Amino acid sequence: MVWHMIIVSTDGSCLRNPGGAIGWAWVNHEGPSRAGGDRSGTNQIAELRALLEALKAHPGPEPMIIESDSQYAIKCASEWLPGWKRKGWKTATGAPVKNLDLVQAIDRVLAERSGPVRFRWVRGHVGNHFNELADKLAGEAARAQAAAPIASATEPAGPEPTAAPARPEPTAAPARAAKKAVRRTVKVVEEVEEVEEVELTLF
Structure with missing residues (x-):
């Protein structure tokens, strides 16, 4: 061929x-x-x-x-x-x-x-x-x-990283409530002791 x-x-x-x-x-x-x-x-x-x-x-x-x-x-x-x-x-x-x-x-x-x-x-x-x-x-x-235009070597910027949510600062309310609870407990104990003393005097 x-x-x-x-x-x-x-x-x-x-x-x-x-x-x-x-x-x-x-x-x-x-x-x-x-x-x-x-x-x-x-x-x-x-x-x-x-x-x-x-x-x-x-x-x-x-x-x-x-x-x-x-x-x-x-x-x-x-x-x-x-x-x-x-x-x-x-x-x-x-x-x-x-x-x-x-x-x-x-x-x-x-x-x-x-x-x-x-x-x-x-x-x-x-x-x-x-x-x-x-x-x-x-x-x-x-x-x-x-x-021809030269392509940019920089990549497009991504979204800014978000900060972690801030922890709430502890408030004074729980502390005050705890102090009140302690005072109530002490008061109850004192009252119980007084009752015991009264009962002892009866005998």
């Missing part, structure tokens, strides 16, 4: 490299496209993310060509990746691979995809329609991220 070749152009944008808002985009040469972004990043992150999202959006058995004007992204996904993987994700000098999470994600998607993938570098900003469109979409996505 002869499969139809898929060709996708990708591009990334960073408004202030490094640390500014980033945008990424891919454009299928037959029409579909997609773009997105993040609050901060680098040019390299944006280019790798564009490539990764293009791969994830085309998981089928069809042969695929990804075009990018980023030599870094192209070499990461094709030339450098196998050697990094053999060395335990270290470069030739033994340094850790930069943007490792994205590089490993690209490696996984390539391994899972049944159809072959080739990467092709194209010169940017020379009138290539699909490259220019991907560049435009990535730039718009980055600007949208930069303009």
